[in-house]
Amino acid sequence: xxxxxxxxxxxxxxxxxxxxxxxxxxxxxxxxxxxxxxxxxxxxxxxxxxxxxxxxxxxxxxxxxxxxxxxxxxxxxxxxxxxxxxxxxxxxxxxxxxxxxxxxxxxxxxxxxxxxxxxxxxxxxxxxxxxxxxxxxxxxxxxxxxxxxxxxxxxxxxxxxxxxxxxxxxxxxxxxxxxxxxxxxxxxxxxxxxxxxxxxxxxxxxxxxxxxxxxxxxxxxxxxxxxxxxxxxxxxxxxxxxxxxxxxxxxxxxxxxxxxxxxxxxxxxxxxxxxxxxxxxxxxxxxxxxxxxxxxxxxxxxxxxxxxxxxxxxxxxxxxxxxxxxxxxxxxxxxxxxxxxxxxx
Amino acid sequence: xxxxxxxxxxxxxxxxxxxxxxxxxxxxxxxxxxxxxxxxxxxxxxxxxxxxxxxxxxxxxxxxxxxxxxxxxxxxxxxxxxxxxxxxxxxxxxxxxxxxxxxxxxxxxxxxxxxxxxxxxxxxxxxxxxxxxxxxxxxxxxxxxxxxxxxxxxxxxxxxxxxxxxxxxxxxxxxxxxxxxxxxxxxxxxxxxxxxxxxxxxxxxxxxxxxxxxxxxxxxxxxxxxxxxxxxxxxxxxxxxxxxxxxxxxxxxxxxxxxxxxxxxxxxxxxxxxxxxxxxxxxxxxxxxxxxxxxxxxxxxxxxxxxxxxxxxxxxxxxxxxxxxxxxxxxxxxxxxxxxxxxxx
Numbered sequence: 001x002x003x004x005x006x007x008x009x010x011x012x013x014x015x016x017x018x019x020x021x022x023x024x025x026x027x028x029x030x031x032x033x034x035x036x037x038x039x040x041x042x043x044x045x046x047x048x049x050x051x052x053x054x055x056x057x058x059x060x061x062x063x064x065x066x067x068x069x070x071x072x073x074x075x076x077x078x079x080x081x082x083x084x085x086x087x088x089x090x091x092x093x094x095x096x097x098x099x100x101x102x103x104x105x106x107x108x109x110x111x112x113x114x115x116x117x118x119x120x121x122x123x124x125x126x127x128x129x130x131x132x133x134x135x136x137x138x139x140x141x142x143x144x145x146x147x148x149x150x151x152x153x154x155x156x157x158x159x160x161x162x163x164x165x166x167x168x169x170x171x172x173x174x175x176x177x178x179x180x181x182x183x184x185x186x187x188x189x190x191x192x193x194x195x196x197x198x199x200x201x202x203x204x205x206x207x208x209x210x211x212x213x214x215x216x217x218x219x220x221x222x223x224x225x226x227x228x229x230x231x232x233x234x235x236x237x238x239x240x241x242x243x244x245x246x247x248x249x250x251x252x253x254x255x256x257x258x259x260x261x262x263x264x265x266x267x268x269x270x271x272x273x274x275x276x277x278x279x280x281x282x283x284x285x286x287x288x289x290x291x292x293x294x295x296x297x298x299x300x301x302x303x304x305x306x307x308x309x310x311x312x313x314x315x316x317x318x319x320x321x322x323x324x325x326x327x328x329x330x331x332x333x334x335x336x337x338x339x340x341x342x343x344x345x
Numbered sequence: 346x347x348x349x350x351x352x353x354x355x356x357x358x359x360x361x362x363x364x365x366x367x368x369x370x371x372x373x374x375x376x377x378x379x380x381x382x383x384x385x386x387x388x389x390x391x392x393x394x395x396x397x398x399x400x401x402x403x404x405x406x407x408x409x410x411x412x413x414x415x416x417x418x419x420x421x422x423x424x425x426x427x428x429x430x431x432x433x434x435x436x437x438x439x440x441x442x443x444x445x446x447x448x449x450x451x452x453x454x455x456x457x458x459x460x461x462x463x464x465x466x467x468x469x470x471x472x473x474x475x476x477x478x479x480x481x482x483x484x485x486x487x488x489x490x491x492x493x494x495x496x497x498x499x500x501x502x503x504x505x506x507x508x509x510x511x512x513x514x515x516x517x518x519x520x521x522x523x524x525x526x527x528x529x530x531x532x533x534x535x536x537x538x539x540x541x542x543x544x545x546x547x548x549x550x551x552x553x554x555x556x557x558x559x560x561x562x563x564x565x566x567x568x569x570x571x572x573x574x575x576x577x578x579x580x581x582x583x584x585x586x587x588x589x590x591x592x593x594x595x596x597x598x599x600x601x602x603x604x605x606x607x608x609x610x611x612x613x614x615x616x617x618x619x620x621x622x623x624x625x626x627x628x629x630x631x632x633x634x635x636x637x638x639x640x641x642x643x644x645x646x647x648x649x650x651x652x653x654x655x656x657x658x659x660x661x662x663x664x665x666x667x668x669x670x671x672x673x674x675x676x677x678x679x680x681x682x683x684x685x686x687x688x689x690x
Contacts, residue, residue, distance in 0.1 A: 151606055195565075204607070204610070218611075219610030220566075220609045220611065221565075228603075229603045230603070231599035231629070239602065239625070239628045239632050241606050248607075254575070257586055258573075258574045258575070258576055258586065263565070265549070265553045265567065266563075266565065280576050284586075287583050287584050
């Protein structure tokens with residue numbers, strides 16, 4: 001696992017979360033926070049407004065010792081959707097671009113794909129051919145494409161792709177399209193001894209190789225959809241884990257609370273999503289006892305990113321917008337609540 | 346999740362791991378360790394010998410900055426089997442006793458069990474009727490018995506049972522039968538910024554309610570076999586997760602490396618087991634690059650606990666004993682390597 005980005009890499013994470021990334025310095029940092037906060041050193045890319053205020057107010061409530069809503073650090077579980085919540089999901093999911101590139105790269109070994117859908121369509125039209133497929137269909141395609149390769153080899157494939165592929169609109173690595181305000185939110189929560197998890201409908205093997213470096217979220221705190229693997233002793237006598245074609249778990253919609261229960265085993269107190277696929281996760285989080293926070297990233301900024309919600313094919317946000325007011329979920333108006341969307345802007 | 350034992354409970358964990366349980370004090374503690382170790386303050390229930398020496402030597406190697414085998418704290422993943430490795434698994438798995446008690450408790454609502462195996466046998470003969478069933482058969486029985494109850498209700502059932510049930514031989518709560526030397530090992534590893542996980546063939550929902558309190562291992566660091574759950578909006582409009590009869594994942598034998606890959610996403614550098622079901626986990630751990638440690642608890646102490654290995658129905662250790670020498674796995678001779686087996690002895 002030496003190719004796994006380590007929690008100690010010099011990375012955006014350590015830059016952003018600063019000393020908070022080093023557990024031994026949490027205490028001094030925590031003392032510093034009181035002043036830091038009043039000086040507005042946290043959440044710098046967030047405009048002052050009800051959403052920023054509600055985040056700071058919630059964190060203060062659950063971290064104030066002897067407060068009625070105090071939550072011990074070990075139980076400060078925060079969950080975040082990935083696509084559209086932590087990074088850009090338009091005009092296609094990064095994983096769709098990856099799948100398309102993988103199909104093209106592997107096509108020479110699969111002549112049958114020339115006449116088999118959706119492979120043929122991808123080879124003819126590129127990633128757009130996959131724009132309409134569902135999360136589970138996409139994972140099935142990837143599972144088929146990578147059947148028989150080891151998890152270590154797949155991890156290397158993902159790392160090679162994520163460091164070289166570029167976003168079609170911004171012409172930058174996809175990892176540059178992490179939302180700066182959300183990275184600051186992760187750092188802010190870590191500094192207050194929250195334990196942030198990703199809970200994504202995307203493939204867990206596609207995320208884990210880079211989430212630590214980009215978000216400061218280590219592999220064991222990434223929950224996602226997964227395919228089955230098989231333990232085998234290789235020809236050289238070395239054990240390997242081989243990817244099978246069979247899907248194992250889809251972590252989307254109602255699968256998100258199920259995935260949280262299975263991977264984390266505690267109900268989160270803080271959750272952030274951006275689409276109707278996140279609604280069950282927000283419901284599960286905010287219906288628990290005690291103080292709870294849920295937020296929705298509403299994409300309202302066509303100029304700096306994208307503007308979409310109720311009718312969108314990707315990241316459709318319809319039920320979520322309807323449910324937010326009665327559930328007191330904070331809705332981020334990207335255009336007005338975020339000073340910056342990306343670090344490079 | 347308020348009934349979940351919190352990481353901050355005053356518990357055996359905090360007593361044992363002492364300040365190490367508090368991340369902000371890891372640094373001062375680490376400095377203290379250098380002296381503490383030479384003063385033999387760690388691993389007090391371990392007799393001096395090759396196994397204790399190899400553990401201390403390994404931890405020093407991977408934690409020495411600038412050392413050739415240094416591993417960053419974030420990557421110091423340690424995995425432990427539960428039954429027979431962290432606590433007593435004889436004369437029957439605690440989970441078997443739990444299942445038997447549950448079948449008896451639920452029998453009135455299931456008249457059909459009077460004529461249906463294995464339920465009928467349990468109602469007639471008690472837990473012994475389940476002694477021969479496999480891990481997956483046992484989980485299927487539990488899944489059937491608890492179909493339709495919520496995960497919160499099941500958690501409460503487990504907590505009620507674990508605090509009242511008593512071990513047939515020692516007449517104490519099963520949680521008193523955690524191995525004192527292994528609790529000290531967990532504390533020692535935590536103090537050196539290892540992240541310990543349980544990887545058990547047992548049901549994850551049976552372990553998570555108490556592993557934090559007993560071992561200092563929080564729910565999100567417990568991997569085990571699981572059944573499917575379904576997200577529903579209850580009659581009162583509140584979301585619930587309901588247990589289904591269907592098994593989802595068996596974390597035993599080759600399923601342990603698969604479970605480690607799926608739940609943790611990194612290859613461990615340290616692993617401990619006690620039976621042939623743990624061999625794939627030990628192979629997977631020690632075949633990775635860099636310094637690796639694997640240990641086997643060999644039950645050789647009929648007087649203080651039990652003596653069993655190659656022919657045992659429970660915790661059969663045959664392949665593991667054969668594989669240990671060539672793989673340089675440390676084999677704990679319980680009788681000679683452990684000063685005490687249980688805290689109460």
